[in-house]
Amino acid sequence: MNESAGIGRDFARRLLRNRLTAAGGAVILFFFLVAAIPGLFSSHAPNRIDIVNILRPPSTDHPLGTDDLGRDVLARVAYGARISLSVGFVAVGIAMLIGLVVGLLSGFYGGSVDAVLMRFVDMMLCFPSFFLILSVIAFIGPSIWNIMIIIGLTGWMGVARLVRAETLSLKERDFVAAGRAQGAGNARIIFRHVLPNTLAPILVAATLGVAGAILTESALSFLGIGVQPPTPSWGNILTAGKDNIEYAWWLSLFPGLAILVTVLGYNLLGEGIRDAADPRLKGR
Amino acid sequence: MLRYVLRRLLLTIPLLVGISLVSFLMMHMAPGGPIGAGTDMNPKATAESRARLQAYYGLDQPLHIQYGRWLGRLATLDFGDSFSPDGRPVAEKIKERIPITLTINVLSMGLIFLVAIPVGIYSAVRRGSVFDRISTVAVFTGFAIPTFWLALLLMILFGVKLGWLPISGISSMDYDNLGTLGRIADRGKHLLLPVLLAGFTGLAGMSRYMRSNMLEVIRQDYIATARAKGLPEGTVVFRHAMRNALLPVITILGLSVPDLLGGSVIFETIFSIPGMGQLFYQGVMSRDYPLIMGILTIGAVLTLLGNLLADVGYALADPRIRQG
Numbered sequence: 001m002n003e004s005a006g007i008g009r010d011f012a013r014r015l016l017r018n019r020l021t022a023a024g025g026a027v028i029l030f031f032f033l034v035a036a037i038p039g040l041f042s043s044h045a046p047n048r049i050d051i052v053n054i055l056r057p058p059s060t061d062h063p064l065g066t067d068d069l070g071r072d073v074l075a076r077v078a079y080g081a082r083i084s085l086s087v088g089f090v091a092v093g094i095a096m097l098i099g100l101v102v103g104l105l106s107g108f109y110g111g112s113v114d115a116v117l118m119r120f121v122d123m124m125l126c127f128p129s130f131f132l133i134l135s136v137i138a139f140i141g142p143s144i145w146n147i148m149i150i151i152g153l154t155g156w157m158g159v160a161r162l163v164r165a166e167t168l169s170l171k172e173r174d175f176v177a178a179g180r181a182q183g184a185g186n187a188r189i190i191f192r193h194v195l196p197n198t199l200a201p202i203l204v205a206a207t208l209g210v211a212g213a214i215l216t217e218s219a220l221s222f223l224g225i226g227v228q229p230p231t232p233s234w235g236n237i238l239t240a241g242k243d244n245i246e247y248a249w250w251l252s253l254f255p256g257l258a259i260l261v262t263v264l265g266y267n268l269l270g271e272g273i274r275d276a277a278d279p280r281l282k283g284r
Numbered sequence: 285m286l287r288y289v290l291r292r293l294l295l296t297i298p299l300l301v302g303i304s305l306v307s308f309l310m311m312h313m314a315p316g317g318p319i320g321a322g323t324d325m326n327p328k329a330t331a332e333s334r335a336r337l338q339a340y341y342g343l344d345q346p347l348h349i350q351y352g353r354w355l356g357r358l359a360t361l362d363f364g365d366s367f368s369p370d371g372r373p374v375a376e377k378i379k380e381r382i383p384i385t386l387t388i389n390v391l392s393m394g395l396i397f398l399v400a401i402p403v404g405i406y407s408a409v410r411r412g413s414v415f416d417r418i419s420t421v422a423v424f425t426g427f428a429i430p431t432f433w434l435a436l437l438l439m440i441l442f443g444v445k446l447g448w449l450p451i452s453g454i455s456s457m458d459y460d461n462l463g464t465l466g467r468i469a470d471r472g473k474h475l476l477l478p479v480l481l482a483g484f485t486g487l488a489g490m491s492r493y494m495r496s497n498m499l500e501v502i503r504q505d506y507i508a509t510a511r512a513k514g515l516p517e518g519t520v521v522f523r524h525a526m527r528n529a530l531l532p533v534i535t536i537l538g539l540s541v542p543d544l545l546g547g548s549v550i551f552e553t554i555f556s557i558p559g560m561g562q563l564f565y566q567g568v569m570s571r572d573y574p575l576i577m578g579i580l581t582i583g584a585v586l587t588l589l590g591n592l593l594a595d596v597g598y599a600l601a602d603p604r605i606r607q608g
Binding site: 129130218252264 | 302303306429431434436439440451541542543545549568571576579591
């Protein structure tokens with residue numbers, strides 16, 4: 001007990017000592033704040049149409065300008081943070097859950113279970129994932145929930161392989177044998193001994209996965225097959241940016257910056273967790 | 285070697301069957317039905333004409349019979365006719381779109397190799413230098429930049445503000461009147477941004493990958509031996525280290541196929557390039573089932589082919605693989 005707390009503290013210390021990781025974490029915290037209370041950042045309502053002030057460049061009243069319907073871009077970007085962050089989390093949650101179950105079953109039981117599951121993974125990996133996502137959306141229609149679910153359902157294969165590999169090596173270790181010797185059943189071995197030890201690589205994969213999911217959602221929304229207007233998402237604000245590319249650079253610049261900074265934050269944090277969990281990999 | 289290739293080929297057969305089954309089932313498990321979008325919005329579509337459509341596409345048959353028929357036609361590259369008003373065969377539509385998509389992707393792959401490999405090697409050799417730090421920052425930014433956003437910014441800069449490059453299509457209005465050189469220049473101008481953007485994420489990924497490979501190899505004993513022999517640093521880096529660090533890159537080349545294909549949907553739509561990605565996007569928007577199934581299948585087969593080439597290439601380059 002004491003020892004594991006010590007390991008946790010050591011991990012946290014290594015994590016925070018890396019300045020880039022801390023910066024990534026700070027960015028993510030900031031956007032969490034934005035998503036939690038977007039009203040703090042802009043007094044305008046995100047969907048309030050103002051015909052008189054269409055496509056106004058940044059000013060004191062509208063720090064990031066207005067869009068083609070006169071809506072405040074800052075307000076829309078702030079409310080869009082909710083969408084992007086929640087899509088990232090739910091999608092990755094789904095992917096992690098499936099990947100974890102498939103990986104644990106495959107690695108722990110081996111044999112035909114492993115063969116069937118891994119061939120299925122191989123097959124899924126043959127589809128260009130963006131093609132797969134687009135196809136499914138074409139049939140079930142675009143909505144926030146559908147996007148989250150589809151990104152999750154098409155993103156678990158890497159995690160499954162990762163967890164399988166970890167499980168394969170873990171189940172040969174002495175502490176698993178010791179657990180067996182004490183009469184622990186499969187379920188107890190899996191949940192108490194194997195699962196906790198796969199958490200570090202899963203955490204890394206999840207953090208990087210959130211970044212990927214945010215990018216995918218924004219691309220889908222940008223193409224008009226993701227989050228549907230008037231609900232603001234960083235991707236669909238950029239659609240308006242493209243439509244008004246010759247007059248309104250601010251519509252294109254700011255939502256994209258929000259995506260860039262957020263994704264960068266998650267990537268830095270993910271790399272930091274990896275280094276902290278396994279210091280040998282540092283700087284690689 | 286031949287045995288290895290044959291074994292590898294045999295392994296792809298069950299995968300191919302699996303791919304066709306998954307893409308087929310996926311399309312049919314979705315609610316709405318294949319004739320939903322085309323007929324729902326058309327007030328003239330009677331129940332009778334719907335039923336005719338249903339029969340025409342065999343949608344009234346049980347799923348396994350539909351699949352059997354589809355698989356049979358698939359073997360002859362017959363994906364059926366498009367649901368779109370022109371009703372042309374899907375295979376024909378895809379065939380005329382594929383060259384431009386492949387051209388852009390091959391060019392961007394070339395770009396990735398020309399830029400990323402030297403950058404990765406130099407970063408690794410001069411680890412911790414200013415160059416290494418700058419390239420690391422650039423790589424992280426490259427991973428995080430949404431490609432479509434970068435496309436917008438470059439369009440604003442080079443297309444709108446500076447007016448240097450066209451921002452849509454693959455040729456100018458007066459293309460037919462240009463001489464050969466003029467045509468090449470015109471095509472080049474139109475393809476410059478798309479190729480750059482198609483390769484952008486890969487550029488970041490590949491240089492990072494090359495860097496870590498190189499760092500791994502440099503730590504090996506035989507490099508220390510080469511240095512101890514008194515070989516010049518250039519020989520050590522290029523003769524001894526680089527060759528081995530390049531090996532896994534072959535694999536990455538094959539594995540990058542699905543990402544490049546997926547990306548082509550985005551940049552072809554942005555730049556109005558009449559390639560397979562744009563065709564797919566249009567198919568998705570109009571729920572053109574046969575077209576979506578066709579492109580999805582072709583995308584998967586291309587991916588499989590990429591993996592196969594990667595494995596075979598690797599085996600050719602590294603005797604340990606083909607014998608072990």
